[in-house]
Amino acid sequence: MQYRAWFSCVAGCPGQHPLNEVLYRCPICGALLEVTHDEEGLRSRSAAAWMRLFDERYLRTRWPYGSGVWGKKEWVQPHIADENVVSLFEGGTNLFWAERYGKQLGVEDLWVKQCGTSHTGSFKDLGMTVLVSTVRQMRAEGKPIRAVACASTGDTSAALAAYGAAAGIPVVVLLPANKITAAQLIQPVANGAMVCSLDTDFDGCMKVVQRLTDTSKGDTGIYLANSMNSLRVEGQKTIAFEIVQQFDWEVPDWVLVPGGNLGNVSAIAKGFLEMQRMGLIAAPPRLVCCQAAQANPLFLAYERARAAGRDMSLDDFEAVQAQPTLASAIQIGNPVSLSKAVKAIVETRGMVLQATEEQLAHAVARADRTGLFSCPHTGVALACLEQLIESNTIQKQDRVVVISTAHGLKFTEFKAGYHRETLGFESRLANHPVSMTGDPEQAVGELHRLLDDYEQAN
Amino acid sequence: MQYRAWFSCVAGCPGQHPLNEVLYRCPICGALLEVTHDEEGLRSRSAAAWMRLFDERYLRTRWPYGSGVWGKKEWVQPHIADENVVSLFEGGTNLFWAERYGKQLGVEDLWVKQCGTSHTGSFKDLGMTVLVSTVRQMRAEGKPIRAVACASTGDTSAALAAYGAAAGIPVVVLLPANKITAAQLIQPVANGAMVCSLDTDFDGCMKVVQRLTDTSKGDTGIYLANSMNSLRVEGQKTIAFEIVQQFDWEVPDWVLVPGGNLGNVSAIAKGFLEMQRMGLIAAPPRLVCCQAAQANPLFLAYERARAAGRDMSLDDFEAVQAQPTLASAIQIGNPVSLSKAVKAIVETRGMVLQATEEQLAHAVARADRTGLFSCPHTGVALACLEQLIESNTIQKQDRVVVISTAHGLKFTEFKAGYHRETLGFESRLANHPVSMTGDPEQAVGELHRLLDDYEQAN
Numbered sequence: 022m023q024y025r026a027w028f029s030c031v032a033g034c035p036g037q038h039p040l041n042e043v044l045y046r047c048p049i050c051g052a053l054l055e056v057t058h059d060e061e062g063l064r065s066r067s068a069a070a071w072m073r074l075f076d077e078r079y080l081r082t083r084w085p086y087g088s089g090v091w092g093k094k095e096w097v098q099p100h101i102a103d104e105n106v107v108s109l110f111e112g113g114t115n116l117f118w119a120e121r122y123g124k125q126l127g128v129e130d131l132w133v134k135q136c137g138t139s140h141t142g143s144f145k146d147l148g149m150t151v152l153v154s155t156v157r158q159m160r161a162e163g164k165p166i167r168a169v170a171c172a173s174t175g176d177t178s179a180a181l182a183a184y185g186a187a188a189g190i191p192v193v194v195l196l197p198a199n200k201i202t203a204a205q206l207i208q209p210v211a212n213g214a215m216v217c218s219l220d221t222d223f224d225g226c227m228k229v230v231q232r233l234t235d236t237s238k239g240d241t242g243i244y245l246a247n248s249m250n251s252l253r254v255e256g257q258k259t260i261a262f263e264i265v266q267q268f269d270w271e272v273p274d275w276v277l278v279p280g281g282n283l284g285n286v287s288a289i290a291k292g293f294l295e296m297q298r299m300g301l302i303a304a305p306p307r308l309v310c311c312q313a314a315q316a317n318p319l320f321l322a323y324e325r326a327r328a329a330g331r332d333m334s335l336d337d338f339e340a341v342q343a344q345p346t347l348a349s350a351i352q353i354g355n356p357v358s359l360s361k362a363v364k365a366i367v368e369t370r371g372m373v374l375q376a377t378e379e380q381l382a383h384a385v386a387r388a389d390r391t392g393l394f395s396c397p398h399t400g401v402a403l404a405c406l407e408q409l410i411e412s413n414t415i416q417k418q419d420r421v422v423v424i425s426t427a428h429g430l431k432f433t434e435f436k437a438g439y440h441r442e443t444l445g446f447e448s449r450l451a452n453h454p455v456s457m458t459g460d461p462e463q464a465v466g467e468l469h470r471l472l473d474d475y476e477q478a479n
Numbered sequence: 480m481q482y483r484a485w486f487s488c489v490a491g492c493p494g495q496h497p498l499n500e501v502l503y504r505c506p507i508c509g510a511l512l513e514v515t516h517d518e519e520g521l522r523s524r525s526a527a528a529w530m531r532l533f534d535e536r537y538l539r540t541r542w543p544y545g546s547g548v549w550g551k552k553e554w555v556q557p558h559i560a561d562e563n564v565v566s567l568f569e570g571g572t573n574l575f576w577a578e579r580y581g582k583q584l585g586v587e588d589l590w591v592k593q594c595g596t597s598h599t600g601s602f603k604d605l606g607m608t609v610l611v612s613t614v615r616q617m618r619a620e621g622k623p624i625r626a627v628a629c630a631s632t633g634d635t636s637a638a639l640a641a642y643g644a645a646a647g648i649p650v651v652v653l654l655p656a657n658k659i660t661a662a663q664l665i666q667p668v669a670n671g672a673m674v675c676s677l678d679t680d681f682d683g684c685m686k687v688v689q690r691l692t693d694t695s696k697g698d699t700g701i702y703l704a705n706s707m708n709s710l711r712v713e714g715q716k717t718i719a720f721e722i723v724q725q726f727d728w729e730v731p732d733w734v735l736v737p738g739g740n741l742g743n744v745s746a747i748a749k750g751f752l753e754m755q756r757m758g759l760i761a762a763p764p765r766l767v768c769c770q771a772a773q774a775n776p777l778f779l780a781y782e783r784a785r786a787a788g789r790d791m792s793l794d795d796f797e798a799v800q801a802q803p804t805l806a807s808a809i810q811i812g813n814p815v816s817l818s819k820a821v822k823a824i825v826e827t828r829g830m831v832l833q834a835t836e837e838q839l840a841h842a843v844a845r846a847d848r849t850g851l852f853s854c855p856h857t858g859v860a861l862a863c864l865e866q867l868i869e870s871n872t873i874q875k876q877d878r879v880v881v882i883s884t885a886h887g888l889k890f891t892e893f894k895a896g897y898h899r900e901t902l903g904f905e906s907r908l909a910n911h912p913v914s915m916t917g918d919p920e921q922a923v924g925e926l927h928r929l930l931d932d933y934e935q936a937n
């Protein structure tokens with residue numbers, strides 16, 4: 022059985038475009054593309070047979086199917102020869118049972134999907150393995166792709182650089198000149214990417230990216246890995262598959278996802294909805310997109326629709342000027358994946374919430390004290406979770422999953438700022454070192470007195 | 480079948496001490512303890528049955544056996560009730576096929592075990608889950624343990640704080656007053672440890688630790704998690720099990736491990752030798768302990784024995800004053816686990832090598848350009864690997880595994896220093912950003928010229 026998938030226009034234009042074509046937007050209307058799978062083909066196996074196959078492959082040694090992404094290869098990118106897969110064993114991340122944090126909040130069945138415990142430290146690995154594998158496949162087919170490029174200072178450039186380096190495919194990272202320091206960019210720098218400092222601002226960089234995506238000029242030698250590339254969504258949607266696998270194919274009630282460019286919430290919805298259509302699950306969970314209040318255009322659209330008593334639509338949306346936020350990766354006022362995300366929220370009976378800087382920082386601090394080590398974006402989702410519990414929307418017995426998008430080790434300055442109380446608001450959960458004597462006998466006595474105080478306070 | 484294990488003296492004194500006793504050293508001679516398993520009991524299952532059981536459990540959902548450590552529970556710490564296990568889904572880390580790096584060096588079967596892709600970002604999670612679970616078990620049995628303590632600025636305190644926080648067990652981190660900054664210590668600070676700044680130097684802190692380990696005084700309320708605690712070795716030895724599982728139960732020819740306090744090389748040897756005795760494997764790989772030249776007492780002992788034409792013994796050893804090294808976690812002149820490590824090297828027909836600061840830094844830079852993102856300690860092992868290939872000791876067809884001990888995200892300053900060329904030696908593999916025009920049309924042309932140069936150079 023040959024499984025098939027192709028690019029199609031999200032706005033509904035006709036046409037099936039091959040996944041190995043250098044194409045980023047619908048050639049008719051310019052809208053985003055999405056990967057559509059031949060679901061009749063996928064139905065050649067029963068839902069039960071797919072579930073068994075996915076479980077058999079999960080984290081096992083048979084290349085490349087042990088990867089959380091490539092274990093679902095037929096549903097992700099069926100056109101890649103196994104030898105062209107560029108995999109760093111992505112996925113399979115811990116679904117952390119947040120027992121103590123949940124008890125504090127009053128929910129018992131709370132889980133955090135630790136997508137940041139990965140090769141490059143963020144969920145971006147899931148999509149990048151699909152994109153870079155597709156590029157390797159195209160190069161193997163003789164397509165003249167010389168390099169893969171993106172304009173990013175963050176997790177995207179880190180993931181692209183690592184996968185490119187593993188595959189031996191040149192990577193170009195485009196940035197405004199004043200934005201480049203070796204420390205900020207140490208992942209692409211160390212992984213040997215060509216880091217290009219452009220004599221312009223970020224808008225100017227985006228113009229270069231636009232020029233590169235304008236495939237009508239016939240210049241397709243530099244392939245773009247930016248977030249409009251819908252191949253990445255196919256990898257990221259496997260988060261949905263893994264969550265239900267990790268619950269032995271039960272679906273949680275709620276899934277909370279931080280949202281900026283809105284690619285991840287779209288991807289996770291796509292995964293759940295495909296599983297529903299194919300009969301692997303009965304219904305998707307309710308998806309909650311969690312935005313920083315400093316960069317909240319989807320939240321505003323959702324609130325407009327709610328005030329009018331109807332489902333959110335694209336007409337409710339207005340771009341905003343995003344303000345600086347600790348959750349820097351979601352500081353986006355005009356999200357690329359807007360149309361997909363609106364659909365995702367409506368089709369999963371989802372919600373959109375927002376969290377302030379203080380709320381996200383306190384939520385991280387509270388969760389960290391129970392063993393997590395969350396990034397500020399995950400903090401936005403945790404803060405929204407706290408609101409939904411407080412409003413009794415999420416109830417005591419509900420099963421809830423929060424998507425953690427990056428490893429806290431990428432955000433140690435944010436955490437140090439909180440505990441040093443330099444973030445500009447009261448860090449009421451700050452943890453300060455305690456000074457003590459150096460005399461051994463006395464120190465042991467002091468330690469026990471410290472523990473007396475601790476036990477009384479807790 | 481009830482499986483049994485106990486503490487015994489590494490120097491051979493009689494006595495079996497329960498694992499739930501607060502005991503760090505042999506009560507007769509003061510030597511280290513090690514965990515000994517009732518191998519007759521373990522033989523109630525065949526080797527084939529154990530292998531099948533380990534594979535069935537590996538990374539699956541049945542609590543707590545999906546953990547790479549607890550999937551081997553009977554061989555690790557059989558006395559813990561499942562509900563007292565404190566697990567963050569440790570182990571199961573990628574065995575990265577270093578295809579491009581290996582090709583550059585001239586070996587085709589080179590693998591890097593990515594132990595740092597974990598909850599707290601280092602291999603210490605593997606041992607800490609065993610130690611903290613044992614403490615939780617003791618507390619459940621009514622033992623008056625108020626807290627767990629360690630004296631560490633690094634990965635040990637990070638792992639202890641996270642596991643303690645997840646379990647709700649108070650954690651104390653002891654440090655000299657001038658060594659404490661919130662940024663260095665952000666993991667224990669964020670995870671809510673009591674970080675105690677002692678008015679003394681590091682030796683003074685060790686005196687407090689000694690006082691706490693002096694269980695003859697009857698003061699056992701603060702349990703010690705320092706590296707002499709042999710429960711941690713039991714968790715770390717599962718690295719050996721995972722490596723052979725990931726090769727479908729084949730044993731590699733070589734395993735290279737960075738060595739400072741020498742707990743990890745001892746643990747990995749213990750794992751292989753136990754598997755050999757129980758018939759799961761025919762023979763262990765040759766273990767190579769890799770030391771920084773700035774802190775090389777085991778290397779010096781090995782060289783003394785080699786010059787005399789005999790196996791290394793404890794008599795060959797002299798402590799040294801360790802000098803500062805980029806591989807800061809192995810800057811140790813008098814290793815705690817010395818006696819275990821000497822045995823490990825001799826019994827696996829192993830070797831000890833050393834690497835200079837320049838060698839370790841270049842090795843990291845070379846490997847990173849092929850998709851890795853290694854810490855400086857892993858760099859020591861990579862540099863020793865390069866030496867062994869150059870001397871033709873490791874040959875083209877050999878299967879080699881390098882143990883990567885921490886995530887590179889913990890060492891971004893080291894990497895930035897290399898690429899900024901501020902480490903005090905020539906960074907000949909430094910990657911510098913390239914300045915370019917901001918005009919879109921011109922930029923695309925410049926990008927292609929840059930790629931011309933790149934393709935000619937590679």
